[in-house]
Amino acid sequence: QVQLVQSGIEVKKPGASVRVSCKASGYNFSSYGISWLRQAPGQGFEWMGWISVVRGEGNIAEMFQGRVTLTRETSTRTAYMDLGSLKSDDTAVYFCARDPHGCTNAQCHSSFDHWGQGSLVTVSS
Amino acid sequence: DIQMTQSPSSLSASVGDRVTMTCQASQDIGTDLNWYQQKVGKAPKLLVYDAANLEPGVPSRFRGRGSGTDFTLTINNVQLEDFATYYCQQFDRFPVTFGQGTKLDIK
Numbered sequence: 001q002v003q004l005v006q007s008g009i010e011v012k013k014p015g016a017s018v019r020v021s022c023k024a025s026g027y028n029f030s031s032y033g034i035s036w037l038r039q040a041p042g043q044g045f046e047w048m049g050w051i052s053v054v055r056g057e058g059n060i061a062e063m064f065q066g067r068v069t070l071t072r073e074t075s076t077r078t079a080y081m082d083l084g085s086l087k088s089d090d091t092a093v094y095f096c097a098r099d100p101h102g103c104t105n106a107q108c109h110s111s112f113d114h115w116g117q118g119s120l121v122t123v124s125s
Numbered sequence: 126d127i128q129m130t131q132s133p134s135s136l137s138a139s140v141g142d143r144v145t146m147t148c149q150a151s152q153d154i155g156t157d158l159n160w161y162q163q164k165v166g167k168a169p170k171l172l173v174y175d176a177a178n179l180e181p182g183v184p185s186r187f188r189g190r191g192s193g194t195d196f197t198l199t200i201n202n203v204q205l206e207d208f209a210t211y212y213c214q215q216f217d218r219f220p221v222t223f224g225q226g227t228k229l230d231i232k
Contacts, residue, residue, distance in 0.1 A: 035221075043225075044212060044223050044224065044225045044226050045169075045212065045214070045223040046223075047220055047221035047222070047223070059219065061220040061221075062220065095168060095169075097168075103216060103219050103220060103221050104219060105219050108157075108216050108217065108218060108219045108220075108221065109157075109216055110214075110216045110221045111159050111171065111174050111216065112159075112161070112169070112171060112214075113171050113180065115168035115169060115170075116168065117168055118168055
């Protein structure tokens with residue numbers, strides 16, 4: 001069955017960076033993209049961006065541009081999200097999700113049919 | 126960005142009830158809308174895609190309708206496992222945006 005397994009809890013200081021990983025199994029990793037989303041405590045969802053696994057490129061939402069980098073390693077079936085210049089309001093649960101078509105400025109057709117379990121990132125001094 | 130507004134923010138129901146929640150987009154998005162269910166401490170689950178299509182395995186008591194700017198999710202004969210928070214998501218325009226959710230709890 002399709003599974004996305006994320007890395008664990010992170011506690012970071014303001015100004016630091018964090019990397020969250022997402023290991024996929026149960027499907028052809030290269031046939032789908034991966035989106036990253038976050039959910040602050042008690043809040044809704046913010047979509048951060050999408051990476052095409054086959055091409056290794058994608059799009060980042062404007063509010064995260066310059067701070068987020070999305071990469072993937074096909075040999076290990078793992079996607080990564082790096083978030084820099086952390087602030088206290090980056091405290092959230094970060095999710096990866098399988099996203100067949102993605103969302104770019106040219107076209108958008110994102111649907112998230114399988115999700116990772118979430119990774120809590122806490123930013124505190 | 127397209128704003129998605131869900132109402133009500135919370136809803137109380139008993140097992141066996143029918144409930145309807147709404148999602149309004151700030152501009153015409155056709156049928157480019159999905160619905161998700163999230164239980165506490167869990168990742169969301171895709172229920173409905175393209176406004177009206179049930180994801181495989183989702184019970185037929187769930188029904189999504191609408192197009193343009195106004196959408197609804199109806200649950201007929203609410204079951205205990207349906208008490209959760211429901212989110213709508215648009216994918217018509219970059220960036221993807223979500224509503225703030227409707228929490229369905231037990232009356």
